[in-house]
Amino acid sequence: MSVSSSTSNLGELSAARYGKTKVRVFRIVREGKWHHIVEYNVQALLEGEIAVSYSEADNSVVVATDSIKNITYYLAKISPHILNAEKFALHLATFFVSKYAHISKAFVEIEQLRWTRIHVAGEESPEGHPHSFFRDGDDKRIVKVEVDGSAGKDKLVGKVTAGINDLLVLKSTGSAFENFYRDEYTTLVEVNDRIFSTSVDLSYTFTNIPIAAPTDEKKLDFVIPVQKGETGYAGSVWDEDVPARARAATLETFAVDESASVQATLYKMAQRIVAENDSVHSVTYTLPNKHYIPVDMRYLDVDNLTPSKAEVFVPIAAPSGLISATITRK
Numbered sequence: 001m002s003v004s005s006s007t008s009n010l011g012e013l014s015a016a017r018y019g020k021t022k023v024r025v026f027r028i029v030r031e032g033k034w035h036h037i038v039e040y041n042v043q044a045l046l047e048g049e050i051a052v053s054y055s056e057a058d059n060s061v062v063v064a065t066d067s068i069k070n071i072t073y074y075l076a077k078i079s080p081h082i083l084n085a086e087k088f089a090l091h092l093a094t095f096f097v098s099k100y101a102h103i104s105k106a107f108v109e110i111e112q113l114r115w116t117r118i119h120v121a122g123e124e125s126p127e128g129h130p131h132s133f134f135r136d137g138d139d140k141r142i143v144k145v146e147v148d149g150s151a152g153k154d155k156l157v158g159k160v161t162a163g164i165n166d167l168l169v170l171k172s173t174g175s176a177f178e179n180f181y182r183d184e185y186t187t188l189v190e191v192n193d194r195i196f197s198t199s200v201d202l203s204y205t206f207t208n209i210p211i212a213a214p215t216d217e218k219k220l221d222f223v224i225p226v227q228k229g230e231t232g233y234a235g236s237v238w239d240e241d242v243p244a245r246a247r248a249a250t251l252e253t254f255a256v257d258e259s260a261s262v263q264a265t266l267y268k269m270a271q272r273i274v275a276e277n278d279s280v281h282s283v284t285y286t287l288p289n290k291h292y293i294p295v296d297m298r299y300l301d302v303d304n305l306t307p308s309k310a311e312v313f314v315p316i317a318a319p320s321g322l323i324s325a326t327i328t329r330k
């Protein structure tokens with residue numbers, strides 16, 4: 001049988017999800033002379049009764065990805081949560097699932113770029129300049145939200161993961177790698193002093209959040225039911241200090257740990273995040289081990305290999321180690 005004549009029934013659609021990616025949004029919130037700004041790259045994908053758009057070329061079930069983009073900008077304008085990526089993502093995902101009867105799940109991912117207030121010497125405010133900012137790092141805050149309406153549009157479930165990507169760090173000592181498994185393939189020498197550099201990818205998950213049906217038809221904002229005698233979930237996802245604490249835990253643990261390995265330092269970072277953030281359920285780090293190789297200068301009779309004499313290194317772009325683990329609250 002020819003390939004072109006066999007396209008009918010050999011396969012069936014087993015997964016389908018679509019939407020818009022890389023929606024770039026910049027938003028100013030003005031509070032008198034104080035401006036607050038965020039810059040997001042947003043991805044919003046939908047699942048639901050959309051199979052016929054693939055299998056029958058029936059576009060009547062397709063909310064155009066262009067409309068998904070328009071809704072993203074509309075909510076960036078009207079959402080009270082725009083300055084908080086977790087809440088904005090929940091609002092956006094709730095909007096899609098509530099607005100469209102045939103859409104059962106929405107997946108929103110936000111990458112937040114860094115903008116930090118400029119400090120001007122001699123100016124009064126310790127918080128920095130009211131409307132001038134700079135990019136103080138390539139790391140991004142990452143938020144991933146799923147809103148699941150498959151149990152009913154008045155019984156939504158919000159699943160929230162957040163974290164950091166591309167946080168580049170390096171320490172020039174306080175790192176060793178010894179006593180590893182040795183066999184006929186081992187050429188690596190043990191070292192009690194080496195450079196440790198990695199580009200941190202971190203994500204932490206929160207306990208799932210029940211979401212009631214939105215009460216406002218136009219905004220379709222999420223509503224968190226607060227049960228009697230409970231503080232609700234306001235202390236969990238909405239704890240706006242979790243990102244700062246997780247970043248500090250990552251940087252400070254990296255700095256002070258006498259590292260036995262990337263694995264052992266990773267574990268300590270994750271334990272600190274679990275210890276400091278009651279609402280965090282699990283923590284995942286993915287850490288490339290970015291190698292720095294001391295240059296061999298023995299041919300010049302120069303010692304650049306003894307750890308205490310190693311001063312000139314070649315940063316190796318590839319290959320790198322890649323160490324990952326998830327630590328889950330007991």
Ligand SMILES: O=c1[nH]c(=O)c2[nH]c(=O)[nH]c2[nH]1
Nearest residue numbers: 177188260261262263289321
């Ligand atoms: O911290 C490390 N962990 C490893 O698993 C590993 N493997 C390796 O070659 N060097 C290192 N360093």
